[in-house]
Amino acid sequence: MESWRNWSGKLHAEPREILRPASEDAVVAEIARAHDAGAxxxxxxxxxxxxxxxxTDGHLLDMEAFAGVAVADRxxxxxxxxxxxRLYQLGVPLRAEGLGLVNMGDINRQAxxxxxATGTHGTGETLKNFSSAVVGLRIALADGPVVECDAEHDGELFQAARLGLGSxxxxxxxxxxxxxxxRLREGIWLEDLDSVLARTTEFGAAHRHFEFFWFPGRAKAVCKHIDETQDPPEYPMREGARVGWSFEVLPSHRPDKHTEMEYSVPAERGPACFAELRDLLTRDFPDFTWPLEYRTVAADDVWLSMAHGRSTVTISVHQDVGLDDEPVFRACEEVFLRHEGRPHWGKVHYLGGDTLAERYPQWHDWWRVRDAYDPTGLFLNEAMAALRP
Ligand SMILES: Cc1cc2nc3c(=O)[nH]c(=O)nc-3n(C[C@H](O)[C@H](O)[C@H](O)COP(=O)(O)OP(=O)(O)OC[C@H]3O[C@@H](n4cnc5c(N)ncnc54)[C@H](O)[C@@H]3O)c2cc1C
Structure with a gap:
């Protein structure tokens, strides 16, 4: 039996089978076979x-063979x-067509x-997350058919599936x-955390992308801005001062294995929430050294988006994968919840379905539509099934 681990190595599973379909017909056949096998x-x-x-202990579909990009409507x-x-496979072919992704997150390794499926985002007050950039999906459903959906055709399916949690x-x-x-130009500077927290609105408005990192125990934060430029790329690139195409400047290298909690709070609560986390970590976790990251995301209308209906600040807390993350994450989660936080779907949180329903206004709509297209729960794993209303 082939076992599975996630990037950090912290999560592992023994799926009944790991399958690598290479065609749509193979996906449809695998769905039917899993259904018949009760997996x-x-x-x-x-x-x-x-x-x-x-x-999962069921069938895990690795979709790596479904790779490539084509212009659909110039x-x-x-x-x-x-x-x-993978995101890193998109930059060069899009650039060859004179195109680029509107935004990217910290890395480019994801599919x-x-x-x-998780509402992954970058930073930028005017920039929405990846799910918001989706205008149509081709999707294989539980009962067999492959369908195309968008805002006009099967609009509810589209809403549920464009941030679908794999479900x-x-x-x-x-x-x-x-x-x-x-093209973009990147710059970094150091500034006292108190000053940064007082000026986040100013920095956010002044730059296409603004974010900062703060290492507990330090007085200064590492601030980063990225802005559009007409200047030519400068090779070789110097991390922190890159000038180049968007796909060369937006993602960074994150080799150190960690786990992460991230919450999205209403933009206006970002600085106060961050200050509370700083005080908490300084007081109760004096040995905690991994950085906190502060970013912004524009509001959107995606049902399960962390930025649904509100301009957002995201704050992430990282912990070394070899250390216990739960005490510090649970303590931080209490702060996030006091600030109307919504957890990032791809990161650690400890909330049950009832609390998620309070925080995501279209939680019940999402389940209604998901259940209508998959009444037997074929696409639910144990963690998702536990959240079912
Ligand atoms: C080092 C690092 C940096 C990160 N940086 C950021 C960041 O800057 N911003 C941010 O928001 N997040 C960030 N994340 C979180 C990450 O972007 C999300 O967790 C994302 O979902 C991971 O993408 P993946 O391809 O690895 O998906 P996986 O973790 O493999 O899967 C995520 C979900 O997608 C579903 N899925 C995958 N393929 C399909 C498919 N074909 N059909 C249906 N469902 C599918 C899976 O079932 C699962 O539910 C980071 C994570 C790490 C480890």
Missing amino acids: SVRCVGAAHSHAPLAV DRRIVTVGAGT IAGVI VGVVLSANLAVREAY
């Missing part, structure tokens, strides 16, 4: 989630991306279906809204 079906992208979304700047395509069907490809190719 559940979960997909995995690049296994970068810290939440047990891909943990005028509207829409591209079709295979579900298993497109994985980032969509609505097997995404085969996604149509993404992109923009013209663009």
